[in-house]
Amino acid sequence: MSPVASDQYQESKRLHDASSRYLAGGVSTAFRMFERPVPLVCESAEGSSWTDVDGNRYIDFVCGYGPVILGHSDxxxxxxxxxxxxxxxxxxxxxxxxxxxxxxxxxxxxxxxxxxxxxxxxxxxxxxxxxxxxxxxxxxxxxxxxxxxxxxxxxxxxxxxxxxxxxxxxxxxxxxxxxxxxxxxxxxxxxxxxxxxxxxxxxxxxxxxxxxxxxxxxxxxxxxxxxxxxxxxxxxxxxxxxxxxxxxxxxxxxxxxxxxxxxxxxxxxxxxxxxxxxxxxxxxxxxxxxxxxxxxxxxxxxxxxxxxxxxxxxxxxxxxDVGVHERMVGLGGRLMAGLEQAAANHGLSLVTAGPGPVFFAWFSQEPVRSFEDHLNADGAMYARFAEAMLARGVRIIPAGRWYLTTAHDEDDVDRALEAADDALAGLS
Ligand SMILES: Cc1ncc(COP(=O)(O)O)c(C=O)c1O
The missing domain is CATH 3.40.640.10 (Type I PLP-dependent aspartate aminotransferase-like (Major domain))
Known part of the structure; x- marks a missing residue:
């Protein structure tokens, strides 16, 4: 997945600017302000996929910040x-x-x-x-x-x-x-x-x-x-x-x-x-x-x-749906291991933790086990990673948390890891 050109967020930027005139900060909740390069404006979302108003389609791991578990608009x-x-x-x-x-x-x-x-x-x-x-x-x-x-x-x-x-x-x-x-x-x-x-x-x-x-x-x-x-x-x-x-x-x-x-x-x-x-x-x-x-x-x-x-x-x-959580655990586990490996391939230390249906990723030399470890991880680097992933068609939360749904499949994981490999190459 190669990165999209920076003008690919044009319509999101236009709408964000226009709505900032009437909607405080151009968003309806503080957390959405932190998406870079701009809080994206959604045209539609279905299953594991999320399409913005510029027509860019993403594999979505934001999942509405956690509520979406069966996929968008089930x-x-x-x-x-x-x-x-x-x-x-x-x-x-x-x-x-x-x-x-x-x-x-x-x-x-x-x-x-x-x-x-x-x-x-x-x-x-x-x-x-x-x-x-x-x-x-x-x-x-x-x-x-x-x-x-x-x-x-x-x-x-x-x-x-x-x-x-x-x-x-x-x-x-x-x-x-x-x-x-x-x-x-x-x-x-x-x-x-x-x-x-x-x-x-x-x-x-x-x-x-x-x-x-x-x-x-x-x-x-x-x-x-x-x-x-x-x-x-x-x-x-x-x-x-x-x-x-x-x-x-x-x-x-x-x-x-x-x-x-x-x-x-x-x-x-x-x-x-x-x-x-x-x-x-x-x-x-x-x-x-x-x-x-x-x-x-x-x-x-x-x-x-x-x-x-x-x-x-x-x-x-x-x-x-028997085995529904086990399937998300499996996909999340593959993603966590794949992200760590992709980073290591580029000489970077990315660590992950979580049960799978939700997990966290950080740039840190050590495993993250405490709030203090979390604060010490390289958040600025992670935010750059999130932006680089977005440019490659994968939408993740810039703070580090990932969510999965029952609508994600092995192909989504493969494509996300491919994007991560490319994004990490640019960060190393
Ligand atoms: C653990 C936890 N408790 C409470 C809340 C607040 O929930 P809401 O945003 O629906 O008000 C959140 C939101 O992210 C949360 O993660």
């Missing part, structure tokens, strides 16, 4: 959503499929006994934290450096900045995160020490049980068990944020994979193959506080017909 999911749009689009009342979806969620996610359905990961996290504080009557929330739990004030800290937690954004009140303690991930002594000092004041520990945002960082053996034990004996709530890992690394997410069951879980992204849907759920005894409205959980669009139908269609497909 016909079955879109058909289910279309049917719901024509009948129960926004009825301001319950509808049958909500029950079916809630049952399916409780069947697949080990910690779910009762759920509430909403639209985005951030708001479901917000609900989980409010619920934990509501049922414990405590205020401290522990999160981990580098773990991302959405952009809302109460959990938006300890992401870009190393601990101690600072607001991540101007306008975010210090008070919103005054009750949030940021601890280093995978360091048993740090969390033990915190519980020894303040265990009776901790409402919740929230974590990405397999962090994927700032590198994919596997938990060290025994670490999740330790946090489970500490929270349980202190009467604190353990919240798993499985917004990325839920349904993506397996139907039961990271909790099933690692065999550690939290009290509450948040799922989103892959749950709806790109339609906006999320869920907060957990032990019935805790969810009872929401059921009685002691802890308020609300949202005009929650449980809307289209999102629920799309989610049901997605989860049914994932649960009926």
């Amino acid at each position: 016909p079955e999911v879109c058909e289910a959503a279309g049917r719901a749009a024509a009948s129960v689009q926004q009825v301001g009342g319950q509808h049958r499929e909500e029950l079916e979806l809630a049952e399916l969620l409780c069947q697949h996610v080990p910690c779910f006994e009762m759920v509430r359905i909403s639209l985005s990961g951030s708001e479901a996290v917000h609900g989980a934290i409010r619920l934990a504080r509501g049922v414990t009557g405590r205020s401290l929330v522990v999160k981990f450096a580098g773990h991302y739990h959405g952009w809302l004030d109460g959990a938006f800290t300890g992401i870009a900045h190393p601990p101690p937690g600072l607001p991540e954004s101007a306008g975010q009140p210090h008070e919103a995160i005054a009750g949030v303690v940021v601890v280093n991930w995978n360091e048993p002594e740090a969390i033990k020490d915190l519980f020894a000092r303040a265990g009776d004041r901790i409402a919740a520990v929230i974590m990405e049980p397999l962090p994927c945002n700032q590198g994919v960082l596997f938990p060290e053996g025994g670490y999740l068990e330790l946090v489970r034990e500490l929270t349980e004996s202190a009467g604190a709530i353990l919240i798993f944020d499985e917004v990325i890992t839920g349904f993506r690394i397996g139907l039961g997410g990271a909790q099933e994979r690692f065999g550690v069951i939290p009290d509450l879980t948040v799922v989103a992204k892959a749950m709806g193959n790109g339609f906006p849907v999320s869920a907060l759920g957990g032990r019935a005894e805790l969810m009872e506080a929401i059921a009685t409205n002691t802890v308020v959980h609300a949202g005009t669009y929650n449980g809307g017909g289209v999102s629920v139908a799309a989610s049901l269609a997605t989860l049914k497909r994932l649960s009926e």
Whole structure:
């Protein structure tokens, strides 16, 4: 795959300039601003393929930043959503499929006994934290450096900045995160020490049980068990944020994979193959506080017909397609090994980590095992790599994360590796 000429992004550039006049930054969410040479404007996306307004076609590993798991515009999911749009689009009342979806969620996610359905990961996290504080009557929330739990004030800290937690954004009140303690991930002594000092004041520990945002960082053996034990004996709530890992690394997410069951879980992204849907759920005894409205959980669009139908269609497909996750694990594994080898062939050190359906790649001399390692990797070089891949017809996230779908095949992997070989030759 040879690179396309730089004027091949002409129409995207024109539209980005024009929309920057009316749309702040020319985008609708901060993360899309970082695509280079320009945030691309999509004409259409189908399966594993993504076509921009200049007619350039890419193999897409951005996958909507994680939600797309069956491929773009999956016909079955879109058909289910279309049917719901024509009948129960926004009825301001319950509808049958909500029950079916809630049952399916409780069947697949080990910690779910009762759920509430909403639209985005951030708001479901917000609900989980409010619920934990509501049922414990405590205020401290522990999160981990580098773990991302959405952009809302109460959990938006300890992401870009190393601990101690600072607001991540101007306008975010210090008070919103005054009750949030940021601890280093995978360091048993740090969390033990915190519980020894303040265990009776901790409402919740929230974590990405397999962090994927700032590198994919596997938990060290025994670490999740330790946090489970500490929270349980202190009467604190353990919240798993499985917004990325839920349904993506397996139907039961990271909790099933690692065999550690939290009290509450948040799922989103892959749950709806790109339609906006999320869920907060957990032990019935805790969810009872929401059921009685002691802890308020609300949202005009929650449980809307289209999102629920799309989610049901997605989860049914994932649960009926035997071996679906193993296939993504296989393709992801080939990609990870192939990228490392291609870099080595050009005298570069690229390392990867992840379960396969999602993984991370970095330019680093050493394996990346911690948030600090992640921060020390060569991000600028990776951004150049992403741009070089784009020019060769492969769209990846400039920060380093890759997503796969069931629509990707061996040919996509071959072509991506061929593009990587060529892109890396230009970087070495
Ligand atoms: C682990 C995690 N939690 C929460 C969120 C926030 O979800 P949303 O962007 O749907 O609000 C994200 C988004 O990327 C995420 O990765």
